[in-house]
């Protein structure tokens with residue numbers, strides 16, 4: 001029996017969890033999932049959780065329940081380190097778990113996070129922000145000073161949704177929302193027309209947009225910007241990109257300067273064919289500039305499960321991991337459309353530098369998102385992951 005350890009139940013790991021049912025049933029492998037959090041939040045839908053469109057159960061997948069249906073144990077432990085020489089992972093209490101094959105899908109972390117800030121990566125703390133928003137909306141006279149550091153897609157989508165929610169409740173005067181972006185424009189890297197459109201929309205809703213400055217320090221009641229300005233803030237959200245988590249940097253694994261683990265195009269960790277990795281924290285050889293977005297993580301998840309299955313069979317056959325030429329090669333989508341919700345009945349669609357907005361964009365986003373999450377929360381796919389198509393997953 002091949003011992004397979006899955007560390008991190010992220011977006012890329014879900015097909016593997018589902019497929020484990022078959023390996024366990026056929027007596028090929030014992031499989032265990034480690035994740036400190038029993039619930040995975042689906043990033044495509046979380047901004048609309050903050051916008052009041054969805055509830056928590058609509059946007060999350062219960063990992064423990066998914067594991068139970070797959071017939072594998074879920075362990076609510078964070079793994080602190082991979083002990084490569086001993087082929088074992090070690091949890092925070094020092095307990096060691098040996099593996100024959102290891103899969104890492106531990107996601108990213110926001111870099112340079114002040115103690116007073118709430119991270120957007122991982123996503124687990126965002127429901128706390130939703131509770132705070134709801135609390136203010138249910139308390140007449142209460143006011144929220146929300147500051148969002150980072151005006152990329154995540155920060156902007158959250159600002160659009162929260163501001164629209166206050167407006168719809170007739171409470172826009174009770175929200176002071178500021179988006180602070182270090183680059184000269186919101187949505188760096190996106191089409192100029194879209195940048196201007198989004199800024200105009202935010203400003204129309206009373207959101208302050210500061211560009212070309214950074215949040216330098218923060219307390220529970222105030223943030224200070226790099227130009228010396230000080231803003232009242234009782235909720236600072238940190239949406240400034242991602243770096244690799246500590247479990248990768250504190251292990252003897254090949255990582256780059258940002259802490260991402262280096263993998264081949266077959267998603268094998270370089271120099272360690274018994275370890276596979278995928279998602280935001282995996283740096284794919286030849287695709288180092290790939291955006292850290294769920295679209296890629298979800299697509300990698302489908303190659304990951306195939307390559308893990310081939311690795312299990314190879315260990316059974318020859319006692320050794322498979323040669324790379326028998327494994328699937330990860331190829332990112334040449335074009336990955338991104339659909340952002342706005343908090344209003346339209347969505348923003350961006351693809352190959354072209355963008356448009358309208359109701360069909362939001363309808364398409366809702367259809368894709370709900371279909372994807374239902375595949376994991378709804379009926380258990382009877383045959384592996386066949387029903388969950390990567391290319392229709394994240395929008």
Ligand SMILES: Cc1cc2nc3c(=O)[nH]c(=O)nc-3n(C[C@H](O)[C@H](O)[C@H](O)COP(=O)(O)OP(=O)(O)OC[C@H]3O[C@@H](n4cnc5c(N)ncnc54)[C@H](O)[C@@H]3O)c2cc1C
Nearest residue numbers: 008010011012035043078079106107279280293294295297
């Ligand atoms: C607000 C927001 C909105 C976004 N919207 C979109 C979108 O619309 N489209 C899109 O393509 N992308 C979007 N993204 C990006 C997307 O969230 C990420 O690309 C995606 O989550 C990456 O998934 P992953 O597979 O790397 O792992 P993740 O889904 O990040 O999960 C990692 C898992 O690993 C676990 N873990 C971490 N460390 C350990 C450890 N030491 N031991 C055990 N378990 C551990 C965590 O608890 C977590 O469950 C958004 C991001 C944000 C912040």
